Amino acid sequence: MSHDGVAPRAVMRSVAFLSAGALAVPLLAGCSSEDPAGKPLAASDIGFADRSLVADGGTLRWAVDSVPDTLNTFQSDADATTTRVAQAVLPAMYRLDANGRPQLDADYLEKAEVVETEPRQVVLYKLNQQAVWSDGREIGAADFAAQWRALSGKDTAYWTARNAGYDRIEKIERGKNDLEVKVTFARPYADWKSLFSPLYPKDVMGTPDSFNDSARKKLKVTAGPFALEKVDRKDDEVTLARNPRWWGHPAKLNEIVLRAVPRDKRAAALAAGELDLAEIDPESVKRITVAAKGTRSATPLMGPGSNLSAADALRSWAVAKGTDEEAADDEISAREKQREEAAAYARQQQALRGFEVRRSLEPAYTQLALNGAEGPLADERVRRAVARAIDREALASAVLTPLGLPAEPVGSHLALSGQAAYADNSGALGGQDTAEAQALLADAGWVPGGPLKEEKKKGDKAAGSKGEKTAGSKGEKDSSDEEESEDGTYIVGEDDKAPREADKALREADREKKQDPRKHQESGDGSQHLAQDGKQYANKLTQGGAPGAYAPRGTAAPAGAAAGALAKDGKPLTLRFVLPSGPGSQTLRTVADRISGMLQKVGIRTEITKVADESYFKDHIASGQFDLALYSWPASAFPATDARPIYAKPVPAADGSLNVEQNYTRVGTDQVDQLFDQAVSTLDEDESRGLIRKADSRIWAAAGSIPLYQRPQLTAARTNIANAGAFGFQTPVFEDMGFLRKGAAHPSASPTEK
Structure with missing residues (x-):
């Protein structure tokens, strides 16, 4: 989990968004001669050093969020540590480069290409002749075939979390020799490079029992620069040891110890000498x-x-x-x-x-999700008004500028700058425009100053009884701009109690000053003289508010001040804003407060509720118990496959419920679904990218999700650690990691800086 909040697991990536068929969409940037993909906003920062400068041996102690529950990346409870272990110990036909694009991994493959398209798509893999499993057996067609059968979805005895792509394969067979694997597809599949990465041995994939159970706790057979030595759940550690059968560049390190340390305790663990490398807040x-x-x-x-x-x-x-x-x-x-x-x-x-x-930027972005299933946000005009009220540049700057990172808003739901499918399609919705937001709200029937019906919230006591809290009664004595309850819920956008209370406190302080000026005299060291009642006086100081925090009552409102609260059919326009409450989510809460202030300016109030991290997704986001929420999605090099379930139109299930997959906004269209289907079935890469960008424009126009900023990636590293740190898009090269030789120059951030 990143410091700025809770993120869904990459293996479960999926979401959907609502119709915008009638909306005009600008011409796609992909139609011009200039590549709209651009470059990554931030390069990787890994302390790059040539292998000759890295010492042999040593143990790298690397912080992770948890010891994984499973070592099988294709199971539903796989997490980021599962992926990290797999990258170090298992084959991958393709790995991501610094631009987030798949590149053939020469340690496993000599060549892979589409050799036939008619009547069927056929991909021929030619394996590196030195590639062997740790038990000495050659990697070959039997391993590919076992993985296909396990993940095809045809055998329900396998408890798989995903089968995208594998379900399109018709058969897998040996080529002209043992080094060739021939994969024939029943239907064209554009993202074929996403398959067999990682590749598990047939010992794991061969039977449901070994897939479901054996690979959860151990991997007896591996084929990477490191092997899995042990998983110690008592000490919260996973130990990876140098693989003596590795045929590539030998690993520099003897061991990598992945140690589970909570993010708020990592600085202390680093200082205590317990860690060498850790993502930090x-x-x-x-x-x-x-x-x-x-x-x-x-x-x-x-x-x-x-x-x-x-x-x-x-x-x-x-x-x-x-x-x-x-x-x-x-x-x-x-x-x-x-x-x-x-x-x-x-x-x-x-x-x-x-x-x-x-420092770099994660291959993931934080977004504002708008639940379009019910309530005010079921109206596309209201969702678009919310989007037009938000200044995405200001939000990106607030998060990233203090960290020394480029503060540019994300322009796509389906890729990030530098990736092949990226193009800034936010113009399909439009930028921040208060007047346009207000016009959209008015068109939807939300008007300022309308009469409000008395609403009794679930769990509230009868009107007038002790403990009652109502949201939005203008002029009500006990309402406030930000009124927080014991459960962490508070309203942003009510009347002006705070300025009134501040004025009252300032008047009382003025009166005290006139009565006893000595209380406000300062001594030479800047401290105030205290009388016998010093304790009471200090208490009054803290209760009176900060002088100058509020203008005197009656002062004219500045330009851009908040609009009056909006109402429709006797109900105020108040949106439930649900946020995680854990220590790693402070950035999200800061962003939410800024968004609430922006919405208040167009007359939209927000009811902010903080909930426990562990229940945030299951009990609130996945179940639809929110209007607004902040969470992150990982970027994929294969958006036609991985992003479709995130933006697919929800469909009724057999039991009458709505199947939303991971479309937590419940917003989707048939047109977006069709564009994804076309993109994943088109073998022409340029055409497929164009379809993806077109789908992204439609997603923007539907305003179910508003990408805000790419998440910061902040890694603390010992100054002598080489080839590890903030990787950005790039797949780590585990065999090159290590400690600099004595006397070696300080490593550069990335190879381009060498």
Whole structure:
């Protein structure tokens, strides 16, 4: 999981979006002579070094989110660590390059090509004659055939999560010799390069029992630069050891230990010498950046106690020096504990000087999902209004600019900049335009200042009783701009209680100042003199709000101020905005607050609810219990295959329910489905890319999903680690990873910088 939130697993990639057949779509960029795919927004940053500069031996301790429940990437509970292990120990016919495009892996393949198209598509694979499994057996047609039978979907005894592409194969047979594998397709398949990566041995794929159970916990037979040595669930580690039968460049490292460490504990684990490489959150980036500058401790704005205001410090001093002995003892103990924590933090900062931050962009993007199944967002005009109210450039800048990464919004649902299918098709929907958003809402019947019916929420007490909270009564005494309940729900876009309360606090502070000016005199060191009631006075300071935070009542609203709340049929336009609450989701919550502010300007209120990470997808997103949500999708080099289930039109299931696959927005069209079907069946690569871009334009126009920004990839690495870090699109080259030889120059970010 990335620092900016929860993301669906790549192996389950799928979603869908609603109709825009009547909407005009601009001419595709693919029709021009200039390639619209462009280049990746950020290059990989892996500390590149030639193999000759990398020492032989050593153990690389690499943080992961979890020890995988299964080592079979084709099962539903496979995760990112499953994929990482497979990349190191199993064959892949194709691997991704720095532009996110598939390239033949010469360690396994000499050649692969379509040799026939009529009457059937036939692909001929010519294997590297040195390629063998760790038990000495040659990799061959029997392994390809076993994987096809297991994943074709014809035998339901195999518990497979996906069979895309394999279900189009008619037969697999040996070619002219043992090094040739001939694959014949029953139907044309454009994404044939996605198949057999990874390739499991026939020992795993040969029977349902070995596929379903044996490969979950161990892989006895492998064929990569590393082999699986052990999975230690007690210590939360997976150990990969150098494969002595590997025929390619021998691995530089003796071992790679994948250690499960929570993201919020990785900085401490790095400082303690327990990790060498770890993806980290923005807060840890700040720590390592400060440490690298050579300071012995963090700035006053970092570490234990950095969140305390001047008023908090004054209150602490007052309590510690006060007459209440019990409270004073507690405060003194708390202050001593904080000093100890600060000292430990300073020691960690010193240890972090041996690390650096390697930065790129993940092959994944964060999007705003709009649930079009019911409520206001079932109306395409309202979805389009939401999209036109949002400033995607501002959101990308807020997340990426502070991290030193290019802040450019994502222009496609189906690929990222640099990938072959990429083109910025956002023009099919249009950019930020407040007036256009308001016009769309008015056309949909949402008008400002309409009468509101009294609505009793489920679980609310009767009107007037203690604990009642209503959303949207204009002028109501207890309403607020951001009113948060005990369950983490709060409304953005209600009336102006906050400015009123701030005005009241400022007037009280003014009155106190006139009555006792000594309370506001400053001493030479900047601290305020406290009278006998210092504790009470410090409390009042923190409750009064920040001077200057609000304009005096009656001040004219600035340009671009929020519009009045909208209503229709007696109901306010309020959207449920569901967010994960875990420590790694702070960026998502910040983005959500900004989006809520943007929507408020066109009269749309949001009800923000924070839920536990573990229930976010299952209980809210997948079940449709949201109007707005933020989550990420991985980019694929094969969007015709992998993206179709994400954007396919939901269809009724046999039991009467709606089969949405991973189309959590419930928005889709027959036209988009047809374009995907055509793209995946077209063997002309240029034509297939054109169809994908056309499908993306239709998806934009339907406004079920709004891509925002490519996710940051932030990796802490020891400064002497080579060929590992923020990989971006590129598949890691595990055999080249290692520690620099003594005296070797500091590695460059990527091969192009060498």
